[in-house]
Amino acid sequence: MFISDINVPGMLHAVLIRSNVRSGKLLDIQLPKMPDGYFFFSAVDIPGKNSIWNYETLPVFASYEISYLGEPVGVIAGADLPTVEKLASETKLKIEKTQPLDFNKVFSKKQILEKECYKTGNVDNYFNNTENYKIIETKFTSEITTPFNLETEGVIIVPPQKSVQDSENSPGKSWKVYTPSQWTDHVINSLSNFLNIEKDKILVEPTESGEALDSKLIIPSYTACQAAAVAMISGKPVKLMYTRKEQTLYGPKCPPIRINRKTACDREGHIMAMDIKIFINCGAGNPLLREMIKRMIVTSTGIYKTHALRVEAYGIKTNLVPFTAYTGWGESENFISSEAHAYEISEKLNIFPTEFKLLNACDSGSIILDSKQTKDKFSFADIIQKITLESDFPRKYSAFKFLSNRRRNFYDGPIKGIGISCSYQGENPYTVLCDHTYTVEATLEKDGTLIITADKTSKNMDQIWKNIACTQLELKPSSVQIKQNPHSVKNKAAPELHSVKISILTRLVELSINAIQKQRFRNPLPITVKRTVKIKKEDVINPQTKKNNPFYGIARGACIVEVEIDPLIYTIKIRDIWLAIDGGKIYSEKAVIRSLEKQVHNSLSKVLVEKFDDFFGKARGEYNPFYPILDFTKSPKPNIILIPSKNEPKGISRLPSMLIGGACMAAVSQAVNNFVESIPVTNKALYKIISPGS
Numbered sequence: 001m002f003i004s005d006i007n008v009p010g011m012l013h014a015v016l017i018r019s020n021v022r023s024g025k026l027l028d029i030q031l032p033k034m035p036d037g038y039f040f041f042s043a044v045d046i047p048g049k050n051s052i053w054n055y056e057t058l059p060v061f062a063s064y065e066i067s068y069l070g071e072p073v074g075v076i077a078g079a080d081l082p083t084v085e086k087l088a089s090e091t092k093l094k095i096e097k098t099q100p101l102d103f104n105k106v107f108s109k110k111q112i113l114e115k116e117c118y119k120t121g122n123v124d125n126y127f128n129n130t131e132n133y134k135i136i137e138t139k140f141t142s143e144i145t146t147p148f149n150l151e152t153e154g155v156i157i158v159p160p161q162k163s164v165q166d167s168e169n170s171p172g173k174s175w176k177v178y179t180p181s182q183w184t185d186h187v188i189n190s191l192s193n194f195l196n197i198e199k200d201k202i203l204v205e206p207t208e209s210g211e212a213l214d215s216k217l218i219i220p221s222y223t224a225c226q227a228a229a230v231a232m233i234s235g236k237p238v239k240l241m242y243t244r245k246e247q248t249l250y251g252p253k254c255p256p257i258r259i260n261r262k263t264a265c266d267r268e269g270h271i272m273a274m275d276i277k278i279f280i281n282c283g284a285g286n287p288l289l290r291e292m293i294k295r296m297i298v299t300s301t302g303i304y305k306t307h308a309l310r311v312e313a314y315g316i317k318t319n320l321v322p323f324t325a326y327t328g329w330g331e332s333e334n335f336i337s338s339e340a341h342a343y344e345i346s347e348k349l350n351i352f353p354t355e356f357k358l359l360n361a362c363d364s365g366s367i368i369l370d371s372k373q374t375k376d377k378f379s380f381a382d383i384i385q386k387i388t389l390e391s392d393f394p395r396k397y398s399a400f401k402f403l404s405n406r407r408r409n410f411y412d413g414p415i416k417g418i419g420i421s422c423s424y425q426g427e428n429p430y431t432v433l434c435d436h437t438y439t440v441e442a443t444l445e446k447d448g449t450l451i452i453t454a455d456k457t458s459k460n461m462d463q464i465w466k467n468i469a470c471t472q473l474e475l476k477p478s479s480v481q482i483k484q485n486p487h488s489v490k491n492k493a494a495p496e497l498h499s500v501k502i503s504i505l506t507r508l509v510e511l512s513i514n515a516i517q518k519q520r521f522r523n524p525l526p527i528t529v530k531r532t533v534k535i536k537k538e539d540v541i542n543p544q545t546k547k548n549n550p551f552y553g554i555a556r557g558a559c560i561v562e563v564e565i566d567p568l569i570y571t572i573k574i575r576d577i578w579l580a581i582d583g584g585k586i587y588s589e590k591a592v593i594r595s596l597e598k599q600v601h602n603s604l605s606k607v608l609v610e611k612f613d614d615f616f617g618k619a620r621g622e623y624n625p626f627y628p629i630l631d632f633t634k635s636p637k638p639n640i641i642l643i644p645s646k647n648e649p650k651g652i653s654r655l656p657s658m659l660i661g662g663a664c665m666a667a668v669s670q671a672v673n674n675f676v677e678s679i680p681v682t683n684k685a686l687y688k689i690i691s692p693g694s
Helices: 081-092 123-127 186-195 219-234 244-250 289-297 331-350 353-360 380-390 393-406 459-473 497-518 588-609 655-672 682-691
Strands: 014-020 024-030 040-043 072-078 092-097 111-122 134-142 154-158 175-177 202-206 236-241 257-265 270-282 308-317 415-426 434-444 450-454 480-482 527-533 553-568 571-582 640-641
Touching: 014 081, 024 072, 040 219, 072 219, 072 380, 111 289, 123 270, 123 308, 123 450, 134 331, 154 244, 175 186, 175 219, 175 270, 186 202, 186 219, 202 527, 219 236, 257 331, 270 289, 289 331, 289 682, 308 655, 331 353, 331 415, 331 655, 353 380, 353 415, 380 393, 380 553, 380 571, 380 640, 393 415, 393 655, 415 655, 434 480, 434 497, 434 682, 450 459, 450 497, 459 480, 459 588, 497 527, 553 655, 571 655, 571 682, 588 640, 588 655, 655 682
Parallel strands: 014 236, 175 202, 270 308, 450 480, 571 640
Antiparallel strands: 014 072, 024 092, 040 072, 111 308, 134 257, 154 175, 154 236, 257 270, 415 553, 434 450, 434 527, 553 571
């Protein structure tokens, strides 16, 4: 059930009062005349801390300093939503404007929210020896992107109901929260700090989140605190829902990222040294910044090995809406930029792209940032060979390059290009802030019924688990039941990162069923088996200690994209896509292909069209933001190749977002015979590259 489907008797509707400037000092809030039964709450009324749990940089309500356009300074609530909206629109704010901070190439020390460096070897020895080594430099930038959710951000807070029949520990004495959060423990801790109440007095009921894409980790904690503020002073249930305009302007967003790469190669094309600088625009703040930076440092080299490496990652504060992480946590931008950079290196050195990858890609004996690699096979030779044969890449690449070099101008007809990219998806549970435990329990009853109890995932995963049980225990599908762990909500100390959760739980299901199979003809029924894996803080990615394995399992992928560009209207047509994936054992090929096809379209949309207008710098009154997404008719059905494997299943949902961009940038770069350095590659971006007589 979604938040918008839930109504509680006596419920009030809440609307946030938002700032109308990017940066300033809040001097006064002038309210209209408030009718009886309508309530206003601001920072001065907070009984506890004016922040969410474990992140005090960004307040729940601005008290004095305004950090971004649309920052909440208060909330109005009442029984009639149109009346509440009218009161909110009539509220006047007196703000003294100040100079905003921007995401410029040069920034001050006070803008640095987080910085981390990693270094191995002496990179300068290679870069200073230009006689023996070729130095290639590229710059990459990505724009703001946002997930399109079926439902806008929202929450319902039901405060404790006073009743003489209630005992001290009864549900009626607790705060009840309906939220689509992927991290319920964060909501509980945030409300506890904000309201200054005990955590065991807060009950969370997770609602449907649609395709969250890891965007429901932090904002639900903010909305819960904002709604709870009014519920506290009114004593009534409160619903807070973003409008679609608010969702577009202030909902979760992936930050703009700049990545500068400098690589030294020897004459044979071997990578000798890399110097990488990563700049993350955090907006007014990013509670997940530390985890993003650690992940981006670990994946900074892409699939490539090097003798010397220097990586610097910065989180930069600006006066934009707070950014968060979704679909890749910055890893996607890393792989896209590294593959675009690899294309440029192969062009400068006149080496065939696949030859360069095979020469420099990590293999089973390689290491990533001095951390132990997975025990599984880790080589890209087989996957590159498979996808290049399927797509006829060598012939097409050579032909398109020949035609591009012979082109006199950009009016000789359609321009074609083809590009290849490789990537891996490593499953690293979120461990910076907390430990977490995953548990699966399986019971084979006397009547032959198998009951699997685990955290909730999806209907597709339920079917996959049933297939595993039916195959290994020779049961009928009707004899297998999947039940949700009744303690899963209370035990969500760590975020629900979907692909991580699926890969771990599926492995635990397999282990549980195998254990039952070994016992079923030796021990009397019923037989119950429980399997658990504990993820601890010390398992966190730590480039400095060089001790921990950054990933629990690695899936490999390769992608080839063929494009055609119309030089008259500057549009990119995707002619064909090939996607080769090795994600371990596949239990439902149909479900995997369906999921990958969807993610391919989403990734194409991000690479080709998704870009905000420049509305963050100004308050534009009734301006209605427009955020384009790619038409499904312009996204061809990908040719998906699943590499057979007997290894344990691994998460592959993020691979398309890591692969599509790099292949697209390489294809477009070949077509226009010029390096494309940013995504999305829009009409305007192409216009700057393609010009008459070029």
